[in-house]
Amino acid sequence: MRNGDRWIKCISTTGNVRAVAIQARDLVQNLGDLHQLAPDGIQKLGEAIIGALMVASYCKPGERINFNLRGSGSFSRAFIDAYPDGSVRGYLDPSCCDTSKASVASLETGPWGRGVLAVLRTKDEEGMQPYIGNVPLITGHLAKDLSFYWLQSEQIPSSVGIAVKIDDNRVNVAGGFLVQAMPGASAAEITSIEKNINQIQTLVEKLSLDSDPVQLLSQIFQHTSFMLIDEKPLISNCKCSYSRVERALVLTGENELRSMLHDDGQVVVTCDFCRKEYKLDSLALGKLLKSNAES
Ligand SMILES: [Zn+2]
Structure with a gap:
């Protein structure tokens, strides 16, 4: 049975470590079908959607995240809008799907290649200035470059995992986690959580066995007690008119x-x-x- 697409947020009972885990398999499949993407395109769009939802999950109501990824690999330009209510829309810019660049990007760096990740956080209220965080894509692996984004733009040490796997043209795995150390976190707390994250062999394997976000959080926190604080269904929703x-x-x-x-x-x-x-x-x-x- 498939788990419903959703994010689940939790915080350690000490209040020092917070996390969100995401399951987005049907959402990624549906958006891949909508844009008639080949497996490598679905992979990219799925990663970008999960990344944008992670950022949106810590936004205030009324805010919006524009996630603009410009990498150097094929299918490496993505535009995603994500909202703190769990709704999201996104596409890959077809004008930059140059497959000849794919091998160059993967030889030097991860699949996204080198480029820029721009995160624009806007508010619906009049007169509110948008907040823009720009970080370079250095490793080309979105999860790694996103943890750099949180450290540089928001000064929050973070660990990010994103896994999307396509088997026989169907999305088999699409999910991830974001774990963040808040200012009061002790070195022991951080080390213990880091150890648990490192014990997850591969996120793809873990999520293909069990995609339930609560199980993923349990594995990340283990002996660190935590409480679930938010659960939102994820939906594809475009606000065009x-x-x-x-x-x-x-x-x-x-x-x-x-x-x-x-x-x-x-x-x-x-x-x-x-x-x-x-x-x-x-x-x-x-x-x-x-x-x-x-x-
Ligand atoms: Zn639309």
């Missing part, structure tokens, strides 16, 4: 809109995140042009 498409079209400028109208008499906009199509006929575009000219 007709009015957002209209606003984006207005931003392309009046000349561009007039030439679209002239060429085809209509324009079709496809959402990169959810593949939904929005059609604006000449009447709708004409109205948009008119209201734009008046404002």
